[in-house]
Amino acid sequence: MFYQYSEDQNAFRDSLRRFVQDHYDYETRRQRLEKSEVFNADYWRQLAELGVLGLPFSETDGGLDLDFPYLMAVAEEIGRGLVLEPVLPVTVAGRLLAASNSSDAKSHLAALISGECLVSLAWEESSSRGNPLLTQCTLVTRGDGYVLNGKKQAALAAAESQFYIVSARDSGGDLQLLLLNAKHSGITQRCYLLADGNSAADLEFNNVELPASAIIASASQAEALLQTAISESIVVMAAEAIGAIDQLLVITQEYLLTRKQFGMPLAMFQSLQHRFADMVIAAEKLRSLLWAACQQLGSDNQEKAAAQLKVQLGESARYVGQQAVQLHGGIGMTDELNVGAYFKRLTVMELLCGQQDYHLGKLAELALVS
Amino acid sequence: MMSNQLSELDTFRREVRDFLESAATDEIREAGRKTTSVFAPFKQAMAWQKILYNKGWVAPAWPVEYGGTGWTIHQRYIFVEECNRLELPPVLPQNIQMVGPAVIGFGSEEQKAKYLPGMLSGDDFWCQGYSEPGAGSDLASLKCRADSDGDDYILNGSKTWTTYGHHANKMFALVRTSSEGKPQQGISFLLLDMNTPGIEVRPIIGLDGEPEQCEVFFTDARVPKANRIGEENKGWSVAKYVLEFERGGSTFGAWLTPAFERLRARCQQSNESGVRLIDDVSVARKLAKLEVDISAVEHTEKRVNANLKHGENPGPMASLLKILGSEVMQQYSELQLEISGVDALAQQHSALHVESGIAAIGSEADMLAMPYYLNTRAASIYAGSNEVQRSLLAKAVMGA
Ligand SMILES: Cc1cc2nc3c(=O)[nH]c(=O)nc-3n(C[C@H](O)[C@H](O)[C@H](O)COP(=O)(O)OP(=O)(O)OC[C@H]3O[C@@H](n4cnc5c(N)ncnc54)[C@H](O)[C@@H]3O)c2cc1C
Numbered sequence: 001m002f003y004q005y006s007e008d009q010n011a012f013r014d015s016l017r018r019f020v021q022d023h024y025d026y027e028t029r030r031q032r033l034e035k036s037e038v039f040n041a042d043y044w045r046q047l048a049e050l051g052v053l054g055l056p057f058s059e060t061d062g063g064l065d066l067d068f069p070y071l072m073a074v075a076e077e078i079g080r081g082l083v084l085e086p087v088l089p090v091t092v093a094g095r096l097l098a099a100s101n102s103s104d105a106k107s108h109l110a111a112l113i114s115g116e117c118l119v120s121l122a123w124e125e126s127s128s129r130g131n132p133l134l135t136q137c138t139l140v141t142r143g144d145g146y147v148l149n150g151k152k153q154a155a156l157a158a159a160e161s162q163f164y165i166v167s168a169r170d171s172g173g174d175l176q177l178l179l180l181n182a183k184h185s186g187i188t189q190r191c192y193l194l195a196d197g198n199s200a201a202d203l204e205f206n207n208v209e210l211p212a213s214a215i216i217a218s219a220s221q222a223e224a225l226l227q228t229a230i231s232e233s234i235v236v237m238a239a240e241a242i243g244a245i246d247q248l249l250v251i252t253q254e255y256l257l258t259r260k261q262f263g264m265p266l267a268m269f270q271s272l273q274h275r276f277a278d279m280v281i282a283a284e285k286l287r288s289l290l291w292a293a294c295q296q297l298g299s300d301n302q303e304k305a306a307a308q309l310k311v312q313l314g315e316s317a318r319y320v321g322q323q324a325v326q327l328h329g330g331i332g333m334t335d336e337l338n339v340g341a342y343f344k345r346l347t348v349m350e351l352l353c354g355q356q357d358y359h360l361g362k363l364a365e366l367a368l369v370s
Numbered sequence: 371m372m373s374n375q376l377s378e379l380d381t382f383r384r385e386v387r388d389f390l391e392s393a394a395t396d397e398i399r400e401a402g403r404k405t406t407s408v409f410a411p412f413k414q415a416m417a418w419q420k421i422l423y424n425k426g427w428v429a430p431a432w433p434v435e436y437g438g439t440g441w442t443i444h445q446r447y448i449f450v451e452e453c454n455r456l457e458l459p460p461v462l463p464q465n466i467q468m469v470g471p472a473v474i475g476f477g478s479e480e481q482k483a484k485y486l487p488g489m490l491s492g493d494d495f496w497c498q499g500y501s502e503p504g505a506g507s508d509l510a511s512l513k514c515r516a517d518s519d520g521d522d523y524i525l526n527g528s529k530t531w532t533t534y535g536h537h538a539n540k541m542f543a544l545v546r547t548s549s550e551g552k553p554q555q556g557i558s559f560l561l562l563d564m565n566t567p568g569i570e571v572r573p574i575i576g577l578d579g580e581p582e583q584c585e586v587f588f589t590d591a592r593v594p595k596a597n598r599i600g601e602e603n604k605g606w607s608v609a610k611y612v613l614e615f616e617r618g619g620s621t622f623g624a625w626l627t628p629a630f631e632r633l634r635a636r637c638q639q640s641n642e643s644g645v646r647l648i649d650d651v652s653v654a655r656k657l658a659k660l661e662v663d664i665s666a667v668e669h670t671e672k673r674v675n676a677n678l679k680h681g682e683n684p685g686p687m688a689s690l691l692k693i694l695g696s697e698v699m700q701q702y703s704e705l706q707l708e709i710s711g712v713d714a715l716a717q718q719h720s721a722l723h724v725e726s727g728i729a730a731i732g733s734e735a736d737m738l739a740m741p742y743y744l745n746t747r748a749a750s751i752y753a754g755s756n757e758v759q760r761s762l763l764a765k766a767v768m769g770a
Binding site: 190261333 | 501
């Protein structure tokens with residue numbers, strides 16, 4: 001069992017932290033968002049040069065073949081610095097491509113790792129409410145190929161991506177994963193910023209005609225790949241949340257020690273001390289389950305551990321986010337202080353990849369069959 | 371309640387409903403629906419205030435001789451319920467609930483004649499200049515100086531979190547006129563024109579990306595002493611009087627109940643895949659629990675009101691109601707966000723603006739869920755933070 005980063009992982013994390021500090025100060029981030037400049041191609045290239053985009057890929061795929069905690073370390077720094085570039089969703093999408101048996105899919109990995117190509121995994125739907133197996137997207141045979149219809153919601157990094165991985169059900173009821181070019185005719189993108197400033201899009205597929213080779217995984221393999229991608233998404237999201245939460249604790253602690261009311265620092269008020277202690281407890285519970293889930297990746301327990309982690313993420317992200325705002329008083333409600341930006345990022349994470357109730361339901365079902 | 375009383379109230383409710391339905395324009399209703407904080411969109415809130423003013427219903431809690439309606443506390447509650455049932459924009463509280471009572475209680479006859487009509491009609495909008503960067507919960511430590519100079523005060527300092535300061539033509543402010551004695555003793559209550567030379571307003575962008583609060587800076591701004599309400603250095607008593615003016619005016623339940631009914635109705639509709647959220651037992655149970663909490667708010671408010679003797683003030687129950695009401699409102703905002711789920715994620719600034727003519731990406735309710743959730747975090751911060759209210763309640767109840 002391991003519950004912390006190795007020396008090498010820490011060293012890598014430190015180098016990335018410096019990069020983030022240099023490129024993502026809060027004012028610059030605000031100005032970028034004002035201009036809706038959510039993706040900076042130059043930063044993306046630099047991240048690729050730092051090796052950030054190739055960590056969890058085999059050397060044959062062009063990657064660095066490093067353990068998953070390296071990606072978690074990246075995620076933490078992304079959370080701490082509120083990085084807008086979609087490193088995490090693109091990396092998880094890339095890992096799905098790498099895990100498929102499709103040579104077509106794998107052929108994009110080199111470009112993904114070098115930063116020339118982005119891929120978006122589009123599986124969330126309005127009515128699926130977190131369940132990746134509940135898709136309304138349909139795939140019907142036509143001639144030698146297929147026709148895709150349906151909608152995806154809040155596909156991360158879709159606006160910047162050249163390729164989409166899309167889940168759909170065929171007429172036999174089997175899940176299929178498809179790889180399509182973003183420019184393929186019949187696809188409409190509705191791009192927007194999420195509440196936290198990250199970029200996403202709703203995708204609509206209107207009689208999109210695809211060759212048979214567009215399918216990169218079918219039936220049980222498609223389900224397994226998708227579930228693994230979601231488990232991995234949850235783990236990196238939780239690591240990102242930990243980065244954000246740790247930073248919120250630092251900011252809040254500093255504020256409580258310096259802000260004075262009634263002639264003394266807020267930190268002197270016992271009710272606020274207790275509140276801060278509860279925030280720390282929420283953070284540590286999430287950190288523990290993060291490492292627990294990280295250790296289960298690739299095992300039979302992966303889905304259960306990820307579900308537990310997402311439940312805790314929902315609780316910790318909400319509590320720490322809300323209380324950080326509360327303890328700042330009026331200034332916490334503004335866009336001018338970064339506290340609100342962390343709160344919004346944490347709130348969005350609560351809603352993505354299935355909410356707490358969905359994962360509790362899943363855990364309850366797992367308990368029934370075990 | 372006795373049955374004949376009930377039917378009288380029912381008649382009253384019908385009368386109110388009929389008027390509201392006929393008087394609210396589409397634009398006002400859109401603004402009501404798109405109200406994502408306690409402060410409705412400015413322009414339409416003022417237009418609605420004017421309509422209520424013309425009807426004579428704008429200030430139900432004011433004494434009749436100053437323009438009040440003479441309604442009982444139960445009628446006032448019904449009025450708020452009916453306004454919320456139709457999702458109308460609430461009248462902004464500053465004129466009617468804050469500065470008006472101060473002038474009624476402490477103003478000279480001349481001041482009353484000069485200021486009250488514009489407050490009621492909405493021809494003036496008054497912003498509240500209490501908080502300062504260094505004086506929030508500890509309001510009495512405020513520093514904005516008003517130095518005596520003949521018949522005038524000269525103001526230097528700043529105010530912050532001034533809601534709609536950028537829309538206001540007037541401000542009521544607490545300023546420091548003396549630094550002797552206890553901090554509360556050197557404060558005066560001043561009325562001023564926002565176009566006074568030496569006043570500068572800077573809007574602050576909120577969590578939802580919209581300006582709502584402002585910073586206001588004073589540099590040698592000259593305000594006539596005749597604009598002071600009450601005696602010099604006695605402004606703290608004026609401010610305290612305002613807080614107690616409404617006596618049982620808490621109406622969180624009147625807002626929450628109709629809002630909850632709309633939320634439940636949404637969950638009873640089938641989504642694209644023919645699924646009703648209410649059939650999900652975890653959603654149904656959460657709705658049920660929220661309904662219990664809202665009932666507790668509503669009946670606590672009504673119980674407090676029913677037990678108030680005329681003119682009495684609810685004492686520590688006011689703190690209790692503020693904590694309870696604001697926190698259940700926050701729970702409501704959380705459940706609403708959970709119900710919208712990923713559909714609540716898109717930022718939609720333009721579509722949120724009244725009369726933008728831009729359709730929401732999904733449903734209007736989904737578009738509103740996130741800004742409402744974010745803004746409702748303020749409910750435990752303003753009007754006496756819930757930490758401060760808990761201390762007051764504990765002190766009053768424990769007597770320690
Ligand atoms: C949306 C919004 C609208 C507002 N509109 C106006 C307006 O129009 N006019 C105006 O004058 N003001 C307005 N305010 C300001 C509001 O009144 C203040 O935010 C409030 O008084 C808290 O002060 P503060 O923000 O300085 O926080 P602080 O007082 O610094 O408090 C920070 C935190 O410390 C806690 N705390 C402080 N003292 C204690 C204590 N003794 N024990 C335990 N905990 C404590 C608080 O509860 C809070 O959680 C508005 C605020 C908001 C958020």
